[in-house]
Amino acid sequence: MAFFSNWFKFTSRDMAIDLGTANTVVYVRGHGIVLNEPSVVAVETLNGVKRVKAVGEDAKLMMGKTPDSIEAIRPLRDGVIADIDIAEQMIKWFISKVHGHRRFPRFPEIVICVPSGSTSVERRAIRDAASNAGASQVFLIEEPMAAAIGADMPVTEPIGSMVVDIGGGTTEVAVLSLRGLAYTTSVRVGGDKMDEAIVSYVRRHHNLLIGEATAERIKKEYGIAQKPADGVGATIHIKGRDLVNGVPKEIAINQGQIADALAEPIGTIVEGVRIALENTAPELAADIVDQGIVLTGGGALLKGLDEELRDETGLPVTVAEDPLTCVAIGTGRAMEDPVFRGVLQTA
Ligand SMILES: Nc1ncnc2c1ncn2[C@@H]1O[C@H](COP(=O)(O)OP(=O)(O)OP(=O)(O)O)[C@@H](O)[C@H]1O
Ligand SMILES: [Mg+2]
Incomplete structure (x- = not known):
């Protein structure tokens, strides 16, 4: 055996x-x-020669913390x-x-x-x-x-369905039918732009400089696409470097402010979906009214994003079972x- x-x-x-x-x-x-x-790949340069030092999880842990000789790419x-x-x-x-x-x-x-x-x-x-x-x-x-097949959508049938894959770098919006892409559009906005939006919000409103890794952590834990019911939600303590006197400092912001910070990248994603819907042939559009929109990719895990798309399009929106591996x-x-x-x- x-x-x-x-x-x-x-x-x-x-x-x-x-x-x-x-x-x-x-x-x-x-x-x-x-x-x-x-x-992510960490590359070390010694005497002008580049060498891969770490890849994947190990390399990501080095991001924003490497000495001059090592670069996390x-x-x-x-x-x-x-x-x-x-x-x-x-x-x-x-x-x-x-x-x-x-x-x-x-x-x-x-x-x-x-x-x-x-x-x-x-x-x-x-x-x-x-x-x-x-x-x-x-x-x-x-x-x-691939996202649609992974989400069990009826891609081989003569039925139109819409998938929105929100990854790190891009959001891809596609209408599929009969093993083909009937319409596809892609916007250069995904999880990374959400992280950048948090970095720049904190810099603008609190004079605090934070790294991308910190911004991503805040997004995953407290990020929200629509303002909480009380407009404030949970309070978050963030550490970074004060831009005025250059020393490390901690500030507090709330989830309502995070929602404000994320409004622009989320608006761009909503706009991409709207453009795709406007360009979909009527018979396929009719199917999408029944089938709804399926969200995949890590960005689909952002709290309230499905709700926001539902409000903006009036269509049923669901998140795939395991968006990160779909x-x-x-x-x-x-x-x-x-x-x-x-x-x-x-x-
Ligand atoms: N719980 C969460 N809330 C919000 N965003 C999340 C969550 N979990 C992961 N993400 C984000 O999802 C993104 C990664 O998603 P994914 O792995 O689908 O991207 P990718 O396939 O590598 O990128 P692309 O498809 O653009 O090439 C990252 O920006 C990450 O911060
Ligand atoms: Mg992807």
Whole structure:
């Protein structure tokens, strides 16, 4: 039996990868999700030579805290590939973390979900990186399609449905029907812009400088898309550096103020959804009235965002079961289930 279970591991090396601007999630055929780490690489420069020091969780912990010789890089910032060499090293590192350096009877197939804002040159570069890492065949899949499959939406049927994937760098809005994207639009606003909005609100109103990591923590814990009923909500204590006298300091703000800080990025997301609805063919729009809108991506976890979209569109809005892994699960299913083969792209 031991022999067979090892053999099984050896033959199921095929992988689906959600290469996100904030997180990379890896799914292995027959096993499901095996890795979920921040898309961050810490690079050390010694005597002019660059070397990868840490990747993923370990590298994210260094963000904003590195000495001059080390830089924590997010190679896929803003929904595009900002640094392809580092992105390639990151992909290879994650693949070898999943598989180690074992030898295999055959090379694996890899399906990668790419930010839909990426250019054909960038897509080719990602494909080459996966090939260099040992893949025999590389397929790409559009992020909204993967998100919709992962959220169990009826993408293969002649029924229109709308998915809104709010990631770190971008928000993708898409209408799907019959294995295809009937309409898609993407706005360069996601979780990162929400973090930046909190940083600049605190700087403007309290003369306090805080880091991105702190802003992200505040957003996840207290962030809210609509003002609390009493306009104030919970009180939050934030530490940072005073801009006037330069020393560390702590201030208090409330959830109502966080809602004010987030109003602009959220408004942009709502606007993207509105534009998509306006551009949807009438028959598909009629389906969306029944099916509603499904939210995926980490940004879907922001408190009250579903409510805000419901108020603004008058449509039913639901959050997918596990928004952070939805895209990876959909990419994995597209790889495993022949029903979805048609949605995979070779270039
Ligand atoms: N509870 C939460 N509330 C609000 N935002 C959250 C929460 N949990 C995670 N996020 C945010 O979700 C974002 C990451 O989401 P996700 O992993 O879907 O992005 P990604 O797929 O890497 O990015 P992209 O799709 O743009 O390439 C981050 O900005 C993170 O701060
Ligand atoms: Mg994503």
